[in-house]
Amino acid sequence: xxxxxxxxxxxxxxxxxxxxxxxxxxxxxxxxxxxxxxxxxxxxxxxxxxxxxxxxxxxxxxxxxxxxxxxxxxxxxxxxxxxxxxxxxxxxxxxxxxxxxxxxxxxxxxxxxxxxxxxxxxxxxxxxxxxxxxxxxxxxxxxxxxxxxxxxxxxxxxxxxxxxxxxxxxxxxxxxxxxxxxxxxxxxxxxxxxxxxxxxxxxxxxxxxxxxxxxxxxxxxxxxxxxxxxxxxxxxxxxxxxxxxxxxxxxxxxxxxxxxxxxxxxxxxxxxxxxxxxxxxxxxxxxxxxxxxxxxxxxxxxxxxxxxxxxxxxxxxxxxxxxxxxxxxxxxxxxxxxxxxxxxxxxxxxxxxxxxxxxxxxxxxxxxxxxxxxxx
Amino acid sequence: xxxxxxxxxxxxxxxxxxxxxxxxxxxxxxxxxxxxxxxxxxxxxxxxxxxxxxxxxxxxxxxxxxxxxxxxxxxxxxxxxxxxxxxxxxxxxxxxxxxxxxxxxxxxxxxxxxxxxxxxxxxxxxxxxxxxxxxxxxxxxxxxxxxxxxxxxxxxxxxxxxxxxxxxxxxxxxxxxxxxxxxxxxxxxxxxxxxxxxxxxxxxxxxxxxxxxxxxxxxxxxxxxxxxxxxxxxxxxxxxxxxxxxxxxxxxxxxxxxxxxxxxxxxxxxxxxxxxxxxxxxxxxxxxxxxxxxxxxxxxxxxxxxxxxxxxxxxxxxxxxxxxxxxxxxxxxxxxxxxxxxxxxxxxxxxxxxxxxxxxxxxxxxxxxxxxxxxx
Numbered sequence: 001x002x003x004x005x006x007x008x009x010x011x012x013x014x015x016x017x018x019x020x021x022x023x024x025x026x027x028x029x030x031x032x033x034x035x036x037x038x039x040x041x042x043x044x045x046x047x048x049x050x051x052x053x054x055x056x057x058x059x060x061x062x063x064x065x066x067x068x069x070x071x072x073x074x075x076x077x078x079x080x081x082x083x084x085x086x087x088x089x090x091x092x093x094x095x096x097x098x099x100x101x102x103x104x105x106x107x108x109x110x111x112x113x114x115x116x117x118x119x120x121x122x123x124x125x126x127x128x129x130x131x132x133x134x135x136x137x138x139x140x141x142x143x144x145x146x147x148x149x150x151x152x153x154x155x156x157x158x159x160x161x162x163x164x165x166x167x168x169x170x171x172x173x174x175x176x177x178x179x180x181x182x183x184x185x186x187x188x189x190x191x192x193x194x195x196x197x198x199x200x201x202x203x204x205x206x207x208x209x210x211x212x213x214x215x216x217x218x219x220x221x222x223x224x225x226x227x228x229x230x231x232x233x234x235x236x237x238x239x240x241x242x243x244x245x246x247x248x249x250x251x252x253x254x255x256x257x258x259x260x261x262x263x264x265x266x267x268x269x270x271x272x273x274x275x276x277x278x279x280x281x282x283x284x285x286x287x288x289x290x291x292x293x294x295x296x297x298x299x300x301x302x303x304x305x306x307x308x309x310x311x312x313x314x315x316x317x318x319x320x321x322x323x324x325x326x327x328x329x330x331x332x333x334x335x336x337x338x339x340x341x342x343x344x345x346x347x348x349x350x351x352x353x354x355x356x357x358x359x360x361x362x363x364x365x366x367x368x369x370x371x372x373x374x375x376x
Numbered sequence: 377x378x379x380x381x382x383x384x385x386x387x388x389x390x391x392x393x394x395x396x397x398x399x400x401x402x403x404x405x406x407x408x409x410x411x412x413x414x415x416x417x418x419x420x421x422x423x424x425x426x427x428x429x430x431x432x433x434x435x436x437x438x439x440x441x442x443x444x445x446x447x448x449x450x451x452x453x454x455x456x457x458x459x460x461x462x463x464x465x466x467x468x469x470x471x472x473x474x475x476x477x478x479x480x481x482x483x484x485x486x487x488x489x490x491x492x493x494x495x496x497x498x499x500x501x502x503x504x505x506x507x508x509x510x511x512x513x514x515x516x517x518x519x520x521x522x523x524x525x526x527x528x529x530x531x532x533x534x535x536x537x538x539x540x541x542x543x544x545x546x547x548x549x550x551x552x553x554x555x556x557x558x559x560x561x562x563x564x565x566x567x568x569x570x571x572x573x574x575x576x577x578x579x580x581x582x583x584x585x586x587x588x589x590x591x592x593x594x595x596x597x598x599x600x601x602x603x604x605x606x607x608x609x610x611x612x613x614x615x616x617x618x619x620x621x622x623x624x625x626x627x628x629x630x631x632x633x634x635x636x637x638x639x640x641x642x643x644x645x646x647x648x649x650x651x652x653x654x655x656x657x658x659x660x661x662x663x664x665x666x667x668x669x670x671x672x673x674x675x676x677x678x679x680x681x682x683x684x685x686x687x688x689x690x691x692x693x694x695x696x697x698x699x700x701x702x703x704x705x706x707x708x709x710x711x712x713x714x715x716x717x718x719x720x721x722x723x724x725x726x727x728x729x730x731x732x733x734x735x736x737x738x739x740x741x742x743x744x745x746x747x748x749x750x751x752x
Contacts, residue, residue: 045704328421
């Protein structure tokens with residue numbers, strides 16, 4: 001099933017943590033990799049050149065949002081997502097499932113999900129076939145199977161139904177997939193917090209021999225400890241030679257734990273969402289730039305950071321002023337920093353794997369980070 | 377009065393239109409020059425590197441806004457405006473007069489203007505001395521005399537009072553100016569629409585031998601024809617060997633007319649303000665990207681444009697989508713284009729002056745632009 005342009009090679013290991021390269025038609029992805037999220041076809045205020053400069057390798061966009069507006073057919077007509085967004089690196093689209101299952105009003109059946117468009121009120125049905133058709137039109141390098149994302153908490157019956165549908169739909173996705181030669185279809189493991197369900201789901205998906213596997217239904221409110229347990233119980237069921245993706249994960253501490261358990265790919269809106277709310281990451285923890293203490297602060301966000309905001313002479317006092325003045329540039333400068341922070345986190349994790357000192361890296365990072373004394 | 381680092385050399389003329397270079401401590405300004413406006417210390421959403429890439433030479437900021445927040449003393453403590461904003465090129469600050477006179481509630485006297493801060497409600501008095509003190513603290517290369525900007529329309533008595541105060545205040549500004557060695561203080565000609573008042577004001581200011589002169593009280597609602605008349609009647613009173621600045625001008629057609637009358641410097645919020653409202657400039661006129669006709673449009677904003685948005689593969693359909701989705705990147709990409717459009721306008725005007733074909737340039741540009749058939 002792994003078509004020609006896709007190959008995953010493991011280049012280093014440190015305990016269960018891995019460093020690898022996943023080849024895609026738009027270039028290699030060095031793992032562990034954190035993917036930035038451009039929900040509606042743009043990473044909130046950040047220019048593709050700023051993303052590249054910050055070290056971002058992969059942009060993730062949301063099938064649900066783009067299908068509603070501007071529509072997948074339009075994007076296909078304009079040459080696909082890469083061309084539409086001006087991003088020539090690897091891309092990933094989700095299946096739309098997560099968003100559809102989050103809607104307050106929807107009708108779920110074995111065939112798919114019915115809902116109304118929040119853009120124009122039209123009745124829409126999203127099925128495995130339709131999700132794959134849209135993702136084929138969008139043209140991302142990695143596409144995701146349409147799954148039933150079980151809400152948290154869920155009783156075992158509900159979770160079992162989710163697994164049954166997820167597996168049934170995965171088969172329908174494989175059958176519907178029209179571009180396996182240049183789009184890698186990843187399967188998604190569901191099963192909520194139930195070990196046996198997770199393992200059954202993982203094994204069944206692995207038997208479908210997909211080019212990669214994701215763990216879904218995490219970062220849905222279950223918290224750090226349950227996430228850790230779910231990942232640690234699921235990873236052993238996944239093949240060593242395929243990339244593993246923890247969907248929607250997460251905070252730096254979540255990512256480091258998951259890398260330590262053998263996860264390769266991550267995505268989350270946190271870097272840009274937090275940046276818009278004036279919260280930025282430093283090696284000494286998060287800080288909120290709107291806090292009065294930063295009004296006169298002549299330091300960059302993080303003196304150890306190599307992002308264009310920190311190296312460009314933009315001080316905390318300036319960013320404080322921009323946030324207080326509701327200047328758009330505040331979100332841009334803070335967003336560049338947060339994206340770079342996440343990229344450095346995984347770049348350094350990768351380096352630590354090569355040097356077989358991943359546990360020490362994680363321990364040292366967290367010791368610094370969780371001390372939470374961010375003012376230098 | 378023109379201190380060492382400041383010199384203006386005329387390098388070309390075509391009719392009354394001029395091409396020159398104004399030397400400042402932060403580098404030369406090639407004229408005609410359009411200055412971008414960063415009211416609160418940021419050009420709405422645009423990174424300094426994007427401004428530089430678009431060819432912007434000078435950033436203008438507003439004394440009124442920066443004095444209220446974050447305060448000039450703080451900016452001075454952090455090394456001045458250039459360092460604060462991360463802009464190492466030439467800068468200009470206005471005097472705060474225009475904003476203060478635009479406030480609904482203020483008390484104007486011969487000493488200055490009293491008003492309440494819109495940030496914290498504090499009672500504030502802005503006088504010529506205080507305006508210059510603030511501008512000395514901010515540290516821009518060009519600073520502006522504190523003038524009384526007469527509203528439009530105004531009767532002759534009101535306009536005459538404005539001129540009297542403007543001249544009196546100009547002398548006080550000169551006396552108060554503590555950094556003539558690295559900040560050029562420009563005088564401002566007022567006088568509303570009254571030819572004799574304008575001429576009297578100009579002559580009196582010229583006798584003060586300032587390093588540059590501005591025409592104020594234009595772009596205040598008087599319209600294109602009155603602006604043209606005011607500029608054409610004022611310019612002959614100004615010395616050939618000093619830069620001339622038409623404040624707040626304006627639309628491309630206003631700028632070209634004023635260049636033709638001998639104006640060297642311009643500023644206006646239009647490029648970025650229009651960009652945020654989805655209106656972008658093309659050689660065939662303005663277009664509004666939210667218009668339905670652009671939903672499927674695969675062209676860049678302007679096929680003849682060399683900005684990073686047009687050359688970067690961002691199509692009208694993508695920008696339409698971003699505006700419809702309220703994505704911040706829409707304003708950024710459109711803003712980059714509009715700033716570049718204005719820079720090209722004056723760069724090409726300068727080239728036309730060197731080739732002594734300014735009138736033809738202006739005529740050809742307007743013939744294309746005012747045809748207003750922007751879809752290619």
